[in-house]
Amino acid sequence: MLATHEQPLKTHVVTSDTRMAGVPAVLRYRSDDPFAVRLAFLDVDPDGDPDGDPDGGADGEEGAADGTGAVTDAIEWVFARDLLTDGLHTPTGEGDVHVWPFGPSDLMIELRSGASTALVITPQAAVRMFLCHAYAIVPAGSEPRHLDLDRALARLVDHGQG
Structure with missing residues (x-):
């Protein structure tokens, strides 16, 4: 049975060209991908239109609302749940995510x-709450029992044929 959890985040993002902006984001966890977390940055249209079209119609993208207008997923990063956990206590990471x-x-x-x-600054309390829920869904050490390798392989084969 699939279990999920989402935690909205208030973030400040500093980019390579030193611009800083508040960007709404959400942390996501899925029991069928137990080693990973997803950090999605949301695209907010202040007029409440998810796609920016003047007609106000949605463009079919999946989205969520946070009370500041309509939002649609714009950018999503996937990285290890353990990386986020360890990073609460000590600098950690290799490659593209630290x-x-x-x-x-x-x-x-x-x-x-x-x-x-991009440097993303977010409150530790929100991340801790998210991780508490994620570890309640899939406790540390039990991740392999939640993997459906047959389904994952079938998805790979389907994508390779498309």
Whole structure:
């Protein structure tokens, strides 16, 4: 049985060109992908229109509302749940994602793509709450029991034929 959890986040994002902006985001966890977490940055249209069309119609993308207008997923990063957990206590990460405590109550998540880097600052409390739910869904050490390798392989084969 699939179990999921989503945690809205208030983030500040600092980009490679030193721009800083508040960007709504959400952390997502799925029991069928037990080792991973997803950090989705949401595209907000202040007019409440998810796709920016003047007709106000949705464009078919999956979205959620946070009270500030309509939102649609714009960018999603997938990385290890353990990376997020360890990063609450000590600097950690390899490759494109690094996580470390930032001051007494925030968490820094560094995301790299090619020559671009974004620093994401978010409250530790929200991340801790998210992880409590994620570990309640799939406790540490039990992840392999939640993997459906036959389904994952079937999806790979289907994508390879499309």
